[in-house]
Amino acid sequence: MSDLEFFLFLVPPILAVLIILNLFKRKHKFQNLPPGDMGWPFLGETIGYLRPYSVTTIGDFMQDHISRYGKIFKSNLFGEPTIVSADAGLNRYILQNEGRLFECNYPRSIGGILGKWSMLVQVGQMHRDMRMISLNFLSNARLRNQLLSEVEKHTVLVLGSWKQDSVVCAQDEAKKFTFNFMAEHIMSLQPGNPETEKLKKEYITFMKGVVSAPLNFPGTAYRKALQSRSTILGFIERKMEERRNEMNGNENDLLGWVLKNSNLSKEQILDLLLSLLFAGHETSSVAIALSIFFLESCPAAVQQLTEEHLEISRAKKQSGETELNWDDYKKMEFTQCVINETLRLGNVVRFLHRKAVKDVRYKGIIV
Known part of the structure; x- marks a missing residue:
């Protein structure tokens, strides 16, 4: 067996081991995340989240996810893993600790349109x-x-x-x-x-x-x-x-x-x-x-x-x-x-994006 054949023979099992280790690490690291659905690759649940809804409601997407997972759930929005909160207590805690535990942070897709020097993106x-x-x-x-x-x-x-x-x-x-x-x-x-x-x-x-x-x-x-x-x-x-x-x-x-x-x-x-x-x-x-x-x-x-x-x-x-x-x-x-x-x-802003600068525990989950 040539060196090239031997190398090609080893690649699949090595990749399999690396993938298993990566999945194990992700599972261990994020085991206390809230429940939810990450949706399709890359797009996640963005399309469903952006569907229009009446101003007097929170929309079908939020109503469905809250009934299934509670007021705090994980998702994939605008191409990035996200924790969505409709919990007044957590939202208040995030805003009260902005600049210490949390900071303003928009997804790269939105930041790419607004610009890296946009006041809405800068911290x-x-x-x-x-x-x-x-x-x-x-x-x-x-x-x-x-x-x-x-x-x-x-x-x-x-x-x-x-x-x-x-x-x-x-x-x-x-x-x-x-x-x-x-x-x-x-x-x-x-x-x-x-x-x-x-x-x-x-x-x-x-x-x-x-x-x-x-x-x-x-x-x-x-x-x-x-x-x-x-x-x-x-x-x-x-x-x-x-x-x-x-x-x-x-x-x-x-x-x-x-x-x-x-x-x-x-x-x-x-x-x-x-x-x-x-x-x-x-x-x-x-x-x-x-x-x-x-x-x-x-x-x-x-x-x-x-x-x-x-x-x-x-x-x-x-x-x-x-x-x-x-x-x-x-x-x-x-x-x-x-x-x-x-x-x-009626809230004039549909959502606020914030990033936890470090892991924050709230009611038994990690934000």
Whole structure:
């Protein structure tokens, strides 16, 4: 028997032993994991998890898995092994120990679309630095003197586009409002302009792939999202170059402010602006649509909400004022109650990803 034949003869049993040892180690290491089903290879249970469901339910996927495995179960989502928790106690424990036992961590498929420098993906000092940059831009003076008037302007534009006796989709109109507001707030883009509409089209494609099955093949939502991400970043980069070539930089939007007041690299600025466009647009538009959905079933709240705003309107007419100001905003106490109740009844964020920095025991299982 030649050396090659002898080697080929030994390969199968060696591989078999290695596989058995690997399975034994995995079983020993993860023997205290919660019950569950890892689903198909790579995809796991992602497709079932992403099926649409009513806002008043937790969805068929969660209901089925909770009934079978309990409120804490293992799965494979977005191409990675995951422990899913619908247990309020564990969720509270995770959030209370963030930065010590747990840290923000999104699957590689989502991180690949948002970008490695996205504020939603970063942890530790870099996350704090980017968050501080955003908060410094949103100072109290800017909120009072600029952002409130911008919100009113975009609200009037959307309401003015509705035709008499027409039917509108609350979710679509909420997304139109929040996108136009964020686009102007971040890059001074005006609603209705061709470049704004082109960016909006790319952004819609981008959003469809952020939370999708991580299949990077031609024609898939994930592949299209990656392509749209590249187009959006190219658009932002051109805006950056235009600002750098201007004699007097515009600090009225986030792009101009970051260019002048931060030491971030080009790649960091690109990912920061894209992540803020994503975060600000998605959460706000969902909250607006949900508030309309819940108000429809509560006429008393609609009446009280209407009375509060009519009272503010009458007071402004008497004083000769037209635009909303900070004092008007502070008077909207019941409006704030509606917002709080909306966020209590319907979560604007479908899930939060957190990673245990070390094994954590909770009620006899390892997280």
